[in-house]
Amino acid sequence: MKKLLLGDHAVAQGAYEAGIKVAAAYPGTPSTEITEYAAQFEEIRSEWSVNEKVAFEVGLGSSMAGGRALVAMKHVGLNVAADPLFSFAYSGVNAGLVIAVADDPGMHSSQNEQDSRYYAINAHVPMLEPADSQEAKDYTMLAFELSEKYDTPVIIRLTTRIAHSRSFVEIGTRKEFDREYVPDIRKYALVPMNARGRHIKVEEREKQLAKDVNSFDINKVEHGTNKIGIVCAGSIYQYVKDALPDYSVFKLGMVYPLPIEKIKEFADNCDDVIVIEELEPYIENTLKANGIKCHGKELTGLQGELSSEKIKEIILGEKITTHIEQVPVRPPVMCAGCAHRGVFYVLNKLKLIVTGDIGCYSLGCAEPLNAMHSLICMGASVSGAHGMEMAKGKDYSKKNIAVIGDSTFVHSGITGLIDAVYNKSNITVLILDNSTTGMTGHQEHPGTGKTIKNEQTHALDFAALSTACGVKNVAVVDPYDLEAVEKTIKEQLEKDGVSVIVAKRPCVLLDKAPKLDCVEIEGCKKCGICLKLGCPAIRKNEDKSVSVDSTLCIGCMICEKVCKSGSIKKVAGGSK
Amino acid sequence: MKLNILIVGVGGQGTLLASKIFGNYAMLINKDCKLSEVHGMSQRGGSVVTYVRIADKVYGPLIDKKQADVIIAFEELEALRWAGYIKDDGLIIVNQQNLYPMPCIIGKADYPTDIYERLSNYKASVHKINALDIAARLGNLRMTNIAVLGFACAILKLDKPTFIEAIKQSVSAKTLEGNLKAFEEGFGSV
Numbered sequence: 231m232k233k234l235l236l237g238d239h240a241v242a243q244g245a246y247e248a249g250i251k252v253a254a255a256y257p258g259t260p261s262t263e264i265t266e267y268a269a270q271f272e273e274i275r276s277e278w279s280v281n282e283k284v285a286f287e288v289g290l291g292s293s294m295a296g297g298r299a300l301v302a303m304k305h306v307g308l309n310v311a312a313d314p315l316f317s318f319a320y321s322g323v324n325a326g327l328v329i330a331v332a333d334d335p336g337m338h339s340s341q342n343e344q345d346s347r348y349y350a351i352n353a354h355v356p357m358l359e360p361a362d363s364q365e366a367k368d369y370t371m372l373a374f375e376l377s378e379k380y381d382t383p384v385i386i387r388l389t390t391r392i393a394h395s396r397s398f399v400e401i402g403t404r405k406e407f408d409r410e411y412v413p414d415i416r417k418y419a420l421v422p423m424n425a426r427g428r429h430i431k432v433e434e435r436e437k438q439l440a441k442d443v444n445s446f447d448i449n450k451v452e453h454g455t456n457k458i459g460i461v462c463a464g465s466i467y468q469y470v471k472d473a474l475p476d477y478s479v480f481k482l483g484m485v486y487p488l489p490i491e492k493i494k495e496f497a498d499n500c501d502d503v504i505v506i507e508e509l510e511p512y513i514e515n516t517l518k519a520n521g522i523k524c525h526g527k528e529l530t531g532l533q534g535e536l537s538s539e540k541i542k543e544i545i546l547g548e549k550i551t552t553h554i555e556q557v558p559v560r561p562p563v564m565c566a567g568c569a570h571r572g573v574f575y576v577l578n579k580l581k582l583i584v585t586g587d588i589g590c591y592s593l594g595c596a597e598p599l600n601a602m603h604s605l606i607c608m609g610a611s612v613s614g615a616h617g618m619e620m621a622k623g624k625d626y627s628k629k630n631i632a633v634i635g636d637s638t639f640v641h642s643g644i645t646g647l648i649d650a651v652y653n654k655s656n657i658t659v660l661i662l663d664n665s666t667t668g669m670t671g672h673q674e675h676p677g678t679g680k681t682i683k684n685e686q687t688h689a690l691d692f693a694a695l696s697t698a699c700g701v702k703n704v705a706v707v708d709p710y711d712l713e714a715v716e717k718t719i720k721e722q723l724e725k726d727g728v729s730v731i732v733a734k735r736p737c738v739l740l741d742k743a744p745k746l747d748c749v750e751i752e753g754c755k756k757c758g759i760c761l762k763l764g765c766p767a768i769r770k771n772e773d774k775s776v777s778v779d780s781t782l783c784i785g786c787m788i789c790e791k792v793c794k795s796g797s798i799k800k801v802a803g804g805s806k
Numbered sequence: 807m808k809l810n811i812l813i814v815g816v817g818g819q820g821t822l823l824a825s826k827i828f829g830n831y832a833m834l835i836n837k838d839c840k841l842s843e844v845h846g847m848s849q850r851g852g853s854v855v856t857y858v859r860i861a862d863k864v865y866g867p868l869i870d871k872k873q874a875d876v877i878i879a880f881e882e883l884e885a886l887r888w889a890g891y892i893k894d895d896g897l898i899i900v901n902q903q904n905l906y907p908m909p910c911i912i913g914k915a916d917y918p919t920d921i922y923e924r925l926s927n928y929k930a931s932v933h934k935i936n937a938l939d940i941a942a943r944l945g946n947l948r949m950t951n952i953a954v955l956g957f958a959c960a961i962l963k964l965d966k967p968t969f970i971e972a973i974k975q976s977v978s979a980k981t982l983e984g985n986l987k988a989f990e991e992g993f994g995s996v
């Protein structure tokens with residue numbers, strides 16, 4: 231039987247068939263669907279971990295115990311999990327451990343476009359890169375075998391176009407896998423004297439693998455009539471087949487270590503070799519270091535995604551000319567009825583300096599709210615605000631607020647909060663608690679009271695947690711109540727010590743019931759203040775009055791609260 | 807048969823489901839298929855595009871400019887934004903709905919009023935449907951996308967029973983009846 235699966239799904243399907251016992255991840259586009267898919271299988275204990283480091287450690291625990299495990303994350307998540315990655319690479323595995331990491335060239339939904347392949351080199355961990363969903367499944371299954379054979383975690387690298395493309399996958403059956411747990415202090419307890427011994431093992435296995443990889447059949451040569459040879463992997467292979475059908479191609483299945491001998495042989499039979507790869511010149515530089523002459527980044531550049539169109543342009547000089555329409559841009563926006571909107575309206579109104587974080591509320595930095603001034607990485611809102619307070623002092627921090635979502639707070643905000651209290655800071659932290667991990671598509675987290683399998687569990691109480699961390703000033707507020715939001719923020723900013731405000735209201739998309747309310751505008755005075763909310767349901771008419779799109783409006787009434795002329799009223803009949 | 811389709815719209819309009827239906831259609835007619843989807847940030851009301859490629863053998867999941875046989879636009883401005891992808895003899899199917907992007911909402915840009923005039927500059931035929939009205943009549947605005955697909959199925963002369971089967975495989979049992987009604991209305995409005 232075949233199924234049309236996302237690359238992400240196929241990784242999970244492969245892991246399922248390989249008999250994994252455990253799947254753990256923190257959601258992150260474009261990797262989220264891996265673990266969502268794995269969670270459907272009863273045989274797999276799956277979890278949303280609080281962050282990628284924890285997910286990795288759950289995976290390594292399962293591996294040590296003798297159960298195969300899959301850990302998934304986006305590229306920046308691997309930064310968070312780098313600590314266990316580098317050390318467990320020394321320990322090696324008992325049952326196989328596979329890490330699926332999804333890079334995002336072009337930054338469709340990320341804050342940078344780092345290249346995860348360097349983690350493989352740096353941690354001395356093998357890395358495979360599939361070029362479609364079938365390969366995503368096959369390579370994942372192979373990765374478990376390699377993990378056990380070479381005694382190492384193995385990374386499957388995806389990019390957005392593989393993770394989020396669907397193609398057909400042949401579905402197989404699950405084969406159970408279980409190993410005995412065997413205590414082995416020298417292997418797993420990495421005190422320096424043991425780690426030194428393990429480092430020798432790492433080098434030995436890597437040497438062996440670098441030799442063996444030359445006979446792996448996932449590295450393929452396709453001879454074409456054109457004697458220019460292209461070396462590529464992943465989605466680039468597909469673009470090359472579309473753009474340069476008659477070229478000779480070396481398709482890499484394993485990107486670390488590279489099959490140098492096999493590529494040398496290929497290069498010897500080509501008139502010229504071009505490496506086509508997105509992001510960093512990793513393959514190119516490795517080939518050059520091994521004496522293989524090739525072209526690469528001087529042609530393709532370091533930024534963004536490639537495509538068959540770009541490859542045709544770069545290699546063949548064939549540029550598709552088409553009229554580029556000048557049309558208004560359509561950036562993502564907070565949904566109509568989003569509870570974050572009013573909060574950012576208030577932050578803007580109060581002219582605060584806002585250190586922000588990662589989630590739907592990142593959109594608070596966009597027009598017209600313009601109320602978030604930094605977004606660096608998960609959790610940096612809290613510790614960053616503390617650093618600003620350290621640099622500029624207590625009075626300054628009365629104009630500064632850290633804004634962080636509930637899921638992000640659990641991921642990396644709690645440590646920063648404890649740090650701020652411990653170090654006698656005076657910051658104010660606003661937790662936007664919408665009871666979900668919103669941007670990645672509504673995943674549960676420790677604050678929601680539900681597991682990935684939708685089972686009831688303990689719900690973390692942010693207010694009580696803050697108190698336990700030593701925060702003296704804790705307040706909870708409804709973000710739809712703008713007056714209360716403004717009053718609470720002003721009060722907490724004035725207080726000495728660390729303050730926490732929890733703005734709590736579930737994401738408007740979680741409620742699937744038909745929306746029965748809507749607003750109506752009558753007697754608009756054309757002041758335009760409601761437009762400062764940036765609600766997609768309100769639009770400006772030619773005569774500068776405003777009107778409401780009843781297909782989008784859900785009747786949250788935030789606009790009514792900012793309207794100074796009382797022209798906005800609730801009526802029945804919203805979007806159904 | 808070789809079909810490159812661009813499904814474009816605004817995040818939340820149901821482009822993902824639409825592409826999945828085409829994917830299941832490809833499976834039913836024994837063709838290879840690749841769909842490239844947009845998840846994450848753009849889904850929050852941003853401009854979204856899904857690429858659908860159906861052929862005997864499909865390599866890349868993306869469609870190059872001027873290579874789309876069909877553009878299915880769930881919103882008028884998005885039809886114009888992506889029009890550069892249409893082939894000279896292609897088809898542009900437009901749902902006559904306007905969703906104002908933020909620059910237009912806050913008055914920093916004007917929503918274009920000459921969309922169809924500009925679309926007529928392309929050597930493609932343009933077909934319009936008011937699917938929002940159909941969905942409103944059926945009492946569920948979420949079925950707008952399926953009404954558009956019904957219309958597209960008729961315009962593209964795809965096999966209707968197979969397409970209906972593809973819908974059955976793609977939507978939940980709970981929404982099937984309503985979706986099939988929306989499909990029929992869209993199909994019939996050619």
